[in-house]
Amino acid sequence: MTSRERALALDAVDPLAPFRDRVVVADPELLYLDGNSLGRLPHATRDRLRTHVEDEWGGRLVRGWHDWVALPSVVGDELGAALLGVGPGETLVCDNTSSNLFKLAVAAMRATGRRVLVTDDDNFPTDRHVLAGVADLLGAELRVVHSDRDAGVSVEALREAVRDDVGLVSLSHTAYRSGALAPVAEVDALAHAVGALTLWDLSHSVGAVPVDLSTADLAVGCTYKYVNAGPGAPAWLWVRSGLELDNPVQGWFGAADPFAMDAPYAPAAGAQRFLTGTPPVGGLLAVQEGVRLLAEAGLPRLRTKGQALTSYLVELADAWLAPHDVRVASPRDADARGSHVVLEHPRAWQLVQELVARGVVPDYRVPDRVRFGPAPLYTRFVDVHDALAITRDVLASGAHLTRPAEPARVT
Ligand SMILES: Cc1ncc(COP(=O)(O)O)c(C=O)c1O
Structure with a gap:
């Protein structure tokens, strides 16, 4: 099983998977991992x-x-x-x-x-x-x-x-x-x-x-x-x-x-x-x-999925990003953290700009943090997989280094 197949298998058994159809997904290619800043628009709303x-x-x-x-x-x-x-x-x-x-x-x-x-x-x-x-x-x-x-x-x-x-x-x-x-x-x-x-x-x-x-x-x-x-x-x-x-x-x-x-x-x-x-x-x-x-959706199921998504993100960050100077700066124990994960990297602001240009949306927090908020209601495991794979590719190629080093006001 490739790692992407594993993510798809996790999505296949996710009891909350149908809820993705209950929110507006205007751009299916967008890997939106900023639900902890601004959540998606429900159709009902x-x-x-x-x-x-x-x-x-x-x-x-x-x-x-x-x-x-x-x-x-x-x-x-x-x-x-x-x-x-x-x-x-x-x-x-x-x-x-x-x-x-x-x-x-x-x-x-x-x-x-x-x-x-x-x-x-x-x-x-x-x-x-x-x-x-x-x-x-x-x-x-x-x-x-x-x-x-x-x-x-x-x-x-x-x-x-x-x-x-x-x-x-x-x-x-x-x-x-x-x-x-x-x-x-x-x-x-x-x-x-x-x-x-x-x-x-x-x-x-x-x-x-x-x-x-x-x-x-x-x-x-x-x-x-x-x-x-x-x-x-x-x-x-x-x-x-x-x-x-x-x-x-x-x-x-x-x-x-x-x-x-x-x-x-x-x-x-x-x-x-x-x-x-x-x-x-x-x-x-x-x-x-x-x-x-x-x-x-039910809060217990949302919590269970939030913990699974963030644990999966931590696992991929350790495997793929740690060799590129990235450190998981959130608690590693899923019971000790909320529903988002923050990664520390000396070029965090440049990295976020390059990710956004490639259709991955986390956010930046001073001074050197990239924050991923995979909202459990509508985020798929494959979204986390693909976002972290793109992050790995950016870091490996150094593409982010061409981006401005001075942070903007709002991310
Ligand atoms: C912990 C916390 N408190 C408060 C706020 C925002 O407060 P307000 O609704 O007054 O803008 C935020 C916004 O991100 C927050 O993260």
């Missing part, structure tokens, strides 16, 4: 949005709000049940991840009355920026612990930092660069032992990696990666049931009665108060279709 624009917006006009107004919580409940394993009334689809992080972080800090927030130095930039802004706003301190860029969050470093002056510990579950998973229950226990709350960013987990939130307090995440809801689709937030917090961005949609026009602000019950303004209806419908497609 394209059809739903067309109906929404033509019949609902076009036809019903303002009368459509009767059905649209509850979408943040309706879609939130669907997302929470299918992808987070949480109960109804705890999840809202709204705003973007950064804004949701801000609202929840300020709320948590005010509720605990403490003066220190904890995060790590390898957390996603927006998380670090938002948390630094929250610290400034509240006259608090942001205590930043060091995480290894490959191995992820260090529980030892956290143990040092999480003292009884801490109000909030905010980390990512799956590290955006290496894919390393943080130990949620262990961190929650550390935080709770000193009376602090926890706020998890699940952007690189939701829709691909199950996470047990039974010990957690708060979470946020985006929907344009594995949830396939489209560029700039609204994000979500989750508040543990029973946790009473106040939204610092008091908008009319978070009020008990948004249409009590003359009344002063009175917050809605529960998580609902973390809404702010008018919901983005088209985006919400896209999230709903994305969630329903993933629910049909």
Whole structure:
């Protein structure tokens, strides 16, 4: 069996293989391995949005709000049940991840009355920026612990930092660069032992990696990666049931009665108060279709396939790319990583440019990483095989060395 035949054999027994027909594959030759930046467009979403624009917006006009107004919580409940394993009334689809992080972080800090927030130095930039802004706003301190860029969050470093002056510990579950998973229950226990709350960013987990939130307090995440809801689709937030917090961005949609026009602000019950303004209806419908497609595939099967795809990628990288100065910079244990793999190479930026020119789409992450995100819903083993074979050929020929050495802003 050639190695390509082996990949085809793995595809032949993949229970999720039929789901590839449920998303738009405009260019069948394209080896798309960036589903962890922007997922593919489901057919159902394209059809739903067309109906929404033509019949609902076009036809019903303002009368459509009767059905649209509850979408943040309706879609939130669907997302929470299918992808987070949480109960109804705890999840809202709204705003973007950064804004949701801000609202929840300020709320948590005010509720605990403490003066220190904890995060790590390898957390996603927006998380670090938002948390630094929250610290400034509240006259608090942001205590930043060091995480290894490959191995992820260090529980030892956290143990040092999480003292009884801490109000909030905010980390990512799956590290955006290496894919390393943080130990949620262990961190929650550390935080709770000193009376602090926890706020998890699940952007690189939701829709691909199950996470047990039974010990957690708060979470946020985006929907344009594995949830396939489209560029700039609204994000979500989750508040543990029973946790009473106040939204610092008091908008009319978070009020008990948004249409009590003359009344002063009175917050809605529960998580609902973390809404702010008018919901983005088209985006919400896209999230709903994305969630329903993933629910049909089933999170356990998505996780199993994600682990198999990334393990296969690691195996090929070791066999074919290691001789060309490539190092696997993600955890090797599939249980310790999310659904993407990052490779380190001194010419990573040039390599990515050459790969994109040859129809292979990973992405680049500073300073020297090529990130492959084979989304389990629609990526085939043969896609991973062919992408890595092309990568091997590029490195062997040195073709990437003709590409500009200075990175562009967005990949
Ligand atoms: C971990 C993480 N958090 C947040 C974001 C993005 O946040 P926002 O939806 O505000 O753009 C990303 C985007 O890639 C991410 O990887």
